[in-house]
Amino acid sequence: xxxxxxxxxxxxxxxxxxxxxxxxxxxxxxxxxxxxxxxxxxxxxxxxxxxxxxxxxxxxxxxxxxxxxxxxxxxxxxxxxxxxxxxxxxxxxxxxxxxxxxxxxxxxxxxxxxxxxxxxxxxxxxxxxxxxxxxxxxxxxxxxxxxxxxxxxxxxxxxxxxxxxxxxxxxxxxxxxxxxxxxxxxxxxxxxxxxxxxxxxxxxxxxxxxxxxxxxxxxxxxxxxxxxxxxxxxxxxxxxxxxxxxxxxxxxxxxxxxxxxxxxxxxxxxxxxxxxxxxxxxxxxxxxxxxxxxxxxxxxxxxxxxxxxxxx
Numbered sequence: 001x002x003x004x005x006x007x008x009x010x011x012x013x014x015x016x017x018x019x020x021x022x023x024x025x026x027x028x029x030x031x032x033x034x035x036x037x038x039x040x041x042x043x044x045x046x047x048x049x050x051x052x053x054x055x056x057x058x059x060x061x062x063x064x065x066x067x068x069x070x071x072x073x074x075x076x077x078x079x080x081x082x083x084x085x086x087x088x089x090x091x092x093x094x095x096x097x098x099x100x101x102x103x104x105x106x107x108x109x110x111x112x113x114x115x116x117x118x119x120x121x122x123x124x125x126x127x128x129x130x131x132x133x134x135x136x137x138x139x140x141x142x143x144x145x146x147x148x149x150x151x152x153x154x155x156x157x158x159x160x161x162x163x164x165x166x167x168x169x170x171x172x173x174x175x176x177x178x179x180x181x182x183x184x185x186x187x188x189x190x191x192x193x194x195x196x197x198x199x200x201x202x203x204x205x206x207x208x209x210x211x212x213x214x215x216x217x218x219x220x221x222x223x224x225x226x227x228x229x230x231x232x233x234x235x236x237x238x239x240x241x242x243x244x245x246x247x248x249x250x251x252x253x254x255x256x257x258x259x260x261x262x263x264x265x266x267x268x269x270x271x272x273x274x275x276x277x278x279x280x281x282x283x284x285x286x287x288x289x290x291x292x293x294x295x296x297x298x299x300x301x302x303x304x305x306x307x308x309x310x311x312x
Contacts, residue, residue, distance in 0.1 A: 018227070019043045019077055021067055021114060022086030023060070024051040026186050027129070027178075030220035031084065032058045038224060045076060067110045073117035082125040082227055083118050085111060085165070107157035115168035125172045127226045128165035130158045132179045132212040132237055137276035140210075144281045145177070145233045152273035162233070174226045179237030179280060182297035183216030184305045193305065196251045201260035204267050205275030207245040212237035212280035213298030225291035234285040241279050242298040254302035 018035055022028045023044025032055065035042045042060040045067060046052055052062035066072040067087060077083055087106045111128065118126050135143050136150035151159050165173045182189055192202035203211065214222075214237050222236045242250075248260045267275050285291050295301055 016040050017043075017079055017081045018084060019045065019063070019080045019082070020060075020084045020086060021045045021110070022088060022129070024048075024054050025086060025088065026181065026183060026216055027219045027223070028086045029054060029058060030217055031086065031223040032060045034220040034224045035227075036060055043076070043080075045073075067106070068113055070113045070116045070120070073113055074120045077117050077121035077123055080118075080121065080123050082127065083114060083123050084127040084129075084223055084226075085114050085161075086129045086223070087111075087114075088129065104157040107161040111161035111164040112168060115164045118171070119169050123169075123171060125174065125227065126165050126169045127174045127176065127223060128161055130162050130175050130177045130233075131155060132177045132235060132278060132280050133273040133276070134158060134177065135276070135278050135280075137209075138279055139277050140279060142279050142281045143235075145235055145284055153270050155273045172231045174229050174231060175233040176222060176226055176285075177233060177235050177280075178219055178222075179212030179214040179235075179241070179297075180274075181216050181219060182213050182301040182305075186216060189305065192251065193255065193302075195263065196255045196257065196260055199257055199259075199261055200263045201244075201248045202251070202263070203244040203247055204264070204271055205244060206277065207248070208243055209275070209277035210241045210243055210279040211247060211274075211298060212241045212278050213247070213296075213301070214238060215293060215295035215297035215301050218293040218295060218297070221294075222285065222291055225285060225289035229285065229288045232284070234288070235280045235282045236285060236291075237280040237282050238293055238296050238298055239282065239286075240296065242296070247298045250299040251302045254306040 018040050036059040043063045044055040044060050045065050046062050055062040063076045065076045087110050133155050134149045136148040162175045195202045252260050
């Protein structure tokens, strides 16, 4: 049973001591900025001098902990109302053997340590990052959180992280299944734009297939919304997920090309989960919290990026 039990929804909304792991990543630093602006007291876990400077520049405290060590985490979570786990490590060369090992370790081992530490420290709420590419191919069908899950090679440990948050923590656990991030400082976005400038489509799979995408700033507002959401799993993506053909057209226009050609003919098995058609519905989060995305990342986001230089 949730520790919140009969606690009022207003109290959940008013919680103010938030600790974020993965606070210096592309989602994390936006979430820090969003939560600080909303009046929360935010601490970000980092072990680097650069991370400390970044967090302090955003108005947050920097705290040091080993994200794989429960005792270390329990110490920094003492007194926290909520912990938000945004730890991820997307490799630059995704097809190389072992490239996903660090990301898998974060999802498997770090998420377990964080959930257990949150439990030990008496934290009331745990928000766990996950991803949308867990669902089976749905064709044109809208997919909500009850749709069939079919994890693949690079996505299976996301289900482990979800289970750790839900099963090892007795408080209010909220899982956010994010779509593909689009933003000017995303390494993958930069690679996609570079490919498009060379006339190559970054999308894999059928052109008619739907791809759940999400503007990075909207991911941050979803994290803030998760602090007032009832326990459960929530999809987080564009309200109207685009097809790959729509994405190609928007990206081509943003870089001044008439069209883009497919990069490869045969998709390696490791990339199979992201080739599925996933017309994701984020209705549950919208109805629970009022969250709505401000940008249709998969189409309108590209023109916003093209209007300013990509971050170095």
